[in-house]
Amino acid sequence: LVSLTSWYKMYPPQFEELIKELARLPGLGPRSGERIALFLLENGEAEKLAQAILKVKESIRHCPSCGNITDKELCRICSDPKRDSKILCVVEEPCQLEAIEKTGEFRGRYFVLRGKITPWEGKETRSFPLKKLMEKLKKEKIEEVILAVNEEFTALYLGKFLKPLPVKVTRLGRGLPVGARIEYADQATLLQALKNRSEV
């Protein structure tokens, strides 16, 4: 009796459309889409969300120098003369940049790849600004590139790509997270923690 394909079928078409658009968002699906659509319908401030989306699409751009998101000509880091331009941290997404900024430790600049390097996914892979990265390294006489990327393949690919250049390439240290319990650590992490052990 229950047809899986007719999941949205009986709502008014405009409401189905909203569920479908919500279900496409990362981490959501038809059920959470339905729940959020009902919430938006009952909620007086749903228009604020619609306006916020339109405003972001209209006014937020990518920094032409590093790819970070900004509402200015250059992003706040590229336009800050106090930042060290000799050290460049390569990240996949602006959220990784924000996470590193919050440590307060890094005073260099960034380069945002805007996605993962996954050639096996074929056509749909966004083409990466590798040429732009290369030019930036040369033009700004960058001395060190820190690879702060989640995807192992992205790190390997960039490592190979940058090897011929006269630049030091480093990766974020691997090991146990602060406060982690050794008995719960996975083997790969524990192996890295052993390799990267430091003297006390």
Add this chain to the structure above:
Amino acid sequence: LVSLTSWYKMYPPQFEELIKELARLPGLGPRSGERIALFLLENGEAEKLAQAILKVKESIRHCPSCGNITDKELCRICSDPKRDSKILCVVEEPCQLEAIEKTGEFRGRYFVLRGKITPWEGKETRSFPLKKLMEKLKKEKIEEVILAVNEEFTALYLGKFLKPLPVKVTRLGRGLPVGARIEYADQATLLQALKNRSEV
């Protein structure tokens, strides 16, 4: 070094605003809001979501007879003359109505409460259309009311509220879900399953 209150602080303000609006949605929070905001920024069809929200807010209304959502004068169930008007199923939300419709078993009509009855939450509790329910019961000479609500309190409250009326009040059967394993059932469910046992 890491300030929890400055979670969004460094993005452009329009982008922060979008994260905040997304984080308010049910089941989401600042982290999933950030992830979805970045997705929308990179996605060519984000405007479609904004338009879908605006269209729903503009064209979807609640059926004046039962509270179900509709884009017509009356909802598809209230306007269907073949539905049995003597039996009324009371639900909290339109999604419960849709779930019951999909069984294909119920041929009566519905009444949508649009929320939970939770008087202990004080002022913010939406006032329920109880008077409207009462009038509907009298006017349409309804013979049976099925309470198909998730919240135990809502069922108890409605049960007491409807008791003085000359109408049969029933609840959905409690017991083991179809295909459930007895050893994993919680005690309360198992107790109901024992009470509601049927002859084979």
